[in-house]
Amino acid sequence: MTYAPLADCGEETAILPLAVRDLVLRLGEATILDGINFDLGPTGCTMIMGPNGAGKSLLLKLLHGLIAPNSGRISWGKVRPTRVTSRQALVFQKPVLLRRSVAANIEFVLRARGKDVARRDFLLDHVGLAHKAAQPARLLSGGEAQRLALARALATDPEVLFLDEPTASLDPASVLAIEAIVSDARARGVRIIFVTHDPGQARRLADDVVFLERGRVAEHSSAAEFFPEPQSDAARNYLSGKLLV
Numbered sequence: 001m002t003y004a005p006l007a008d009c010g011e012e013t014a015i016l017p018l019a020v021r022d023l024v025l026r027l028g029e030a031t032i033l034d035g036i037n038f039d040l041g042p043t044g045c046t047m048i049m050g051p052n053g054a055g056k057s058l059l060l061k062l063l064h065g066l067i068a069p070n071s072g073r074i075s076w077g078k079v080r081p082t083r084v085t086s087r088q089a090l091v092f093q094k095p096v097l098l099r100r101s102v103a104a105n106i107e108f109v110l111r112a113r114g115k116d117v118a119r120r121d122f123l124l125d126h127v128g129l130a131h132k133a134a135q136p137a138r139l140l141s142g143g144e145a146q147r148l149a150l151a152r153a154l155a156t157d158p159e160v161l162f163l164d165e166p167t168a169s170l171d172p173a174s175v176l177a178i179e180a181i182v183s184d185a186r187a188r189g190v191r192i193i194f195v196t197h198d199p200g201q202a203r204r205l206a207d208d209v210v211f212l213e214r215g216r217v218a219e220h221s222s223a224a225e226f227f228p229e230p231q232s233d234a235a236r237n238y239l240s241g242k243l244l245v
């Protein structure tokens with residue numbers, strides 16, 4: 001995969017490491033995220049885990065700058081917050097695609113970002129969709145559509161790739177295909193921040209795990225520590241399949 005070197009982004013300052021301090025998000029009367037603190041280093045794959053409603057998706061949206069916190073701080077390196085979003089990409093559980101051909105979906109992103117449109121074929125091949133290039137994107141299967149969403153994200157040469165349960169409704173082969181693309185991006189230096197409910201997936205991909213419970217960080221551990229011996233009751237119960245209420 002020929003990602004543009006980071007210097008081609010026209011930025012001199014790295015947007016990593018990430019420091020999150022005392023982050024609070026309130027929606028209506030509810031405090032959804034309640035004093036979130038963690039640090040992420042410049043490389044690797046962080047899995048964000050936790051039960052339904054813990055605040056994982058909203059945390060990703062905050063980190064990506066799509067919504068603003070009520071209080072607290074998100075520091076991406078020394079870069080101004082308004083300048084980080086375009087250096088990151090977010091892939092949702094349900095792919096957001098244009099009603100155009102598969103190839104045109106990638107071309108659109110490359111053009112919009114001022115990238116070399118000739119990279120389209122390479123990206124299609126990279127995600128295993130070269131043979132579907134001319135097909136309308138709306139006719140893709142769920143797994144194919146998600147691979148196209150990933151190709152579109154990678155077309156932007158992101159320094160950080162956020163993934164919000166991208167394999168939630170996919171069959172095992174499609175899950176592994178997506179994981180292989182994500183692992184490849186990680187190996188090429190893209191910082192991965194990945195929400196999943198799947199402990200198997202987390203074990204396969206994680207360098208570290210941020211475990212959320214009811215809007216708080218119950219635990220942030222390396223994968224080597226987290227899976228054999230989670231420190232928090234919340235993570236222990238979650239991994240053993242006990243319902244958290």
Ligand SMILES: Nc1ncnc2c1ncn2[C@@H]1O[C@H](COP(=O)(O)OP(=O)(O)OP(=O)(O)O)[C@@H](O)[C@H]1O
Pocket residue numbers: 027028030032050051052053054055056057058059
């Ligand atoms: N716009 C909104 N207004 C009020 N509450 C909201 C809004 N969006 C989300 N919430 C609530 O915030 C909480 C956290 O939502 P979020 O989607 O971040 O959870 P999650 O951990 O990603 O859950 P899941 O695993 O089910 O996807 C939930 O209780 C949800 O109902």
